[in-house]
Amino acid sequence: MIRIYHTSDLHDRRHVVAPLRRLRAARPGLLVDCGDALRGSQTVYFPREPIVPLLDAAGYDVGGLGNREFHYVFAAVRARLRAIHHPMVCANLVDVRGRALPFAADLVVEAGGGERVRFFGLLVPQYRDGSPWERVFGWRFRDPLTVAAEIARTTPPEVTLVALSHLGLRADRALAQHVPRLELILGGHSHDTLPQPELVAGVPIVHVGPYGAFASRTELVRDGGRARIVDFALEPLR
Numbered sequence: 001m002i003r004i005y006h007t008s009d010l011h012d013r014r015h016v017v018a019p020l021r022r023l024r025a026a027r028p029g030l031l032v033d034c035g036d037a038l039r040g041s042q043t044v045y046f047p048r049e050p051i052v053p054l055l056d057a058a059g060y061d062v063g064g065l066g067n068r069e070f071h072y073v074f075a076a077v078r079a080r081l082r083a084i085h086h087p088m089v090c091a092n093l094v095d096v097r098g099r100a101l102p103f104a105a106d107l108v109v110e111a112g113g114g115e116r117v118r119f120f121g122l123l124v125p126q127y128r129d130g131s132p133w134e135r136v137f138g139w140r141f142r143d144p145l146t147v148a149a150e151i152a153r154t155t156p157p158e159v160t161l162v163a164l165s166h167l168g169l170r171a172d173r174a175l176a177q178h179v180p181r182l183e184l185i186l187g188g189h190s191h192d193t194l195p196q197p198e199l200v201a202g203v204p205i206v207h208v209g210p211y212g213a214f215a216s217r218t219e220l221v222r223d224g225g226r227a228r229i230v231d232f233a234l235e236p237l238r
Helices: 017-026 053-057 074-083 131-135 144-153 169-178
Strands: 002-005 030-033 062-064 094-095 106-112 116-124 139-141 162-165 182-186 198-200 203-209 214-223 226-236
Touching: 002 106, 002 116, 002 182, 017 053, 017 214, 017 226, 030 162, 062 116, 116 144, 131 139, 131 226, 139 182, 144 162, 144 169, 144 182, 169 182, 169 198, 169 203, 169 226, 182 214
Parallel strands: 002 030, 030 062, 116 162, 162 182, 182 203
Antiparallel strands: 002 214, 094 139, 106 116, 198 203, 214 226
């Protein structure tokens, strides 16, 4: 069985640490975030982000980049992520200048009992592929659907495939339609709260809402070569 706790769009709400630690002490599982935990943005940079050490204290296993973790200036992204001590992932953001990225496209995590989960991040594009802004900033935003399909094709069938999406609920529905190999989409960005997973083309989509009101708890078992949800809850964090 694979248990995953998920937050998104915390926007520097720091009260979540103790409740998350209590949840995982009672029922251990992986802890992930789908972006926008910080108070800064793609244009505003704060040298200090007070929530960052608390996220590490909560024990996050992996986080996806949101537009608050991203910045148009490469050095600002590097400084932000250098302060974060858990892995960060984003698969559709590349640097056209060949600089070493401070994040990975994806991460395979051992979930216990021999189960493996491949997490990959998707960031809402800030401008179109091929835009003149690529020459200014060096960032290229690849199409999230194309990238997700490529990752799906390279994921072994025995590995559970989970998207950490910062695209918004509408885009996540399109993602599920386009990449039915996905076994779970954990989403954010649009600040939607779904009381239950929304099933699209057989792919469950979970949106937990903003500001640390809830964490989702999704429990999966592999059945016939594919993971399916056997238990789900929105766990209050206040």
